[in-house]
Amino acid sequence: MNTALPIAIIGTGIAGLSAAQTLHAAGHSVQLFDKSRGSGGRMASKRSDAGALDLGAQYFTARDRRFVDVVQDWQTRGWVAQWSPSLYNSHDGTLGASPDEQVRWVGSPRMSAITRAMLGALPVTFDCRITEVFRGEQHWQLVDANGNSHGPFSHVIVAAPAPQASALLSSAPKLAAAAASVAMDPTWAVALAFSTPLQTPVEGCFVRGGPLDWLARNRSKPGRDSQLDTWVLHATSQWTKQHLDLSKETVIEQLLGAFAELIGCTVLAPTLSLAHRWLYARPASAHQWGVLADADLGIYACGDWCLSGRVEGAWLSGHEAARRLLDHLQ
Template identity: 50%
Template sequence: MSVAVIGAGIAGISAARHLHEAGISVDIFDKSRGSGGRMSSKRTEQGEFDVGTQYFTARNSAFRAAVEHWQEQGWVATWQPRLYRIDEQGLHRSDDDQPRYVGTPRMTALSRGLIGDIPLHSATRIAELQQVEAGWLLVDTDAQTYGPYQQVIVATPAPQAVPLLESAPALANAARQAQMEPGWAVSVGFDVPLAIDLDAAFVRCGPLDWVCANHSKPGRSEAANWVLQSTPAWANDHLDTPAQEVAEHLVDALAKALGITLPATRFLHAHRWLYARPGEDREWGALAAPELNLYACGDWCQSGRLEGAWLSGREAAQVLLGKR
């Protein structure tokens, strides 16, 4: 059996890893140059910034067992930040003490560890699936074809999955229902550390949703690097705002939220996520059209947490293997 997985985020990688361990031949395709999807990290001369997923938690027993294995492999580590909540009344120490995990030395380390020796076709945007007698052909935006593959798992954000699932109307319609919310992520490096006893905070006022001292995470450089993430509503209102303007605005919002004067910046960059996270949790797990050998998975099928994406990918693989 040969399987193509479209999307190298945690859902696609989870599906591919489970199939690979079952002895199935798997190829992964992704439009980006690397792996991890929204577990993205930006490497610069000023150090690294986790511009996507900031951390993850583990609630499901199977996922907790997987996380323990990842820790043993050195792909992830526990992160215990000095965590706060910021609202109109100021800063408050957060009572949320659940264990948090991060990839080490950056978030993308987990995706690379899980992919291992599974073939990854990066910088390859699959635009169309063509059904042929031997299975499915994958056609990229340069009209190059791959395959045929007997089975295909689509593990992209819901809006990008729709055109790939048109041969299975029920799956395509479900993907259309799954709304994704946008977000802006700003990477900012300061000349000196900020004069505040705080590593991360949930922000409940203004344009910010989350702020984090990236250097507080295990394995990171000691540079005073911070990541700021906007609320979905603010991002939706500023989708076409120039990135530099977005970056400056959110840095000003950081100063206001923390109530301090910020030092000079030595690095500033804004990244727009059109599909930052699903708008609501679902209980689909994964979607399947076994009569067509076509499947779909992703955080939009379950929950916006990394755990939900991993579970969705695992379920897609299990359904496919059960059909075998």
């Protein structure tokens, strides 16, 4: 059964696009909204003079059979490729090779390639921050930050980080309270580019001790074409919380210093550096909701924060939101 009105989906990260694809495949029309200028959310990549830089999610894994099948399809379509970095651990400044051999996937030629391909020709309104979601006598209406109204819609799926989702779920107080209970941690990300390649075998490193949590040689990922040696550093959530309002220049300076101490080789001044602050990088703890739903009202919330906090969790949550909605329509 096809609904006469479109279904509104707020957010074009993996969760929102997973829901959109599932609904579209079932014959329903959708309308997507995103406050940013493009799709991806934390899968976003930044184009720069040093090529595409993955500032958010660095890679993802696939364990659930449903997601494994989807990723294999993405691989066939050329949207993703396996990344097998020379992986290290750093414990309090001591570098050692990592025994971790799990399969890692990245978007190709950048992480945002996945969500751009998922979006395809689906109707979307970018640069549109939805601030209010309310239900009239029969249908849903949305209001954006400029006071413009959007609708009517038969159902609404909110696929935004938990703190933002909570504010949009006021019509369903129990869902709003659940979303409000989710703490999400921030992360400072820094990208660096060097004209002379660093003399190190490290291509990815999990860090314990100090301000850094993770670092990756961005150009070691499949499809990245750069003449420069590009790196992405992620600070720990704890360090980020303590330095949340530092200037980007100071963040770059401090994390570059930590990187130079850790990497075990000479680090010259980078030819390019930039920083990005992710306020809602990951949920502080995992939940097993799958999706938040009020089927009678016709409003749903999904995202990585409803499950594992991983890319896989985001896709599964969005898919489940769409399945719940479809089941209610039958």
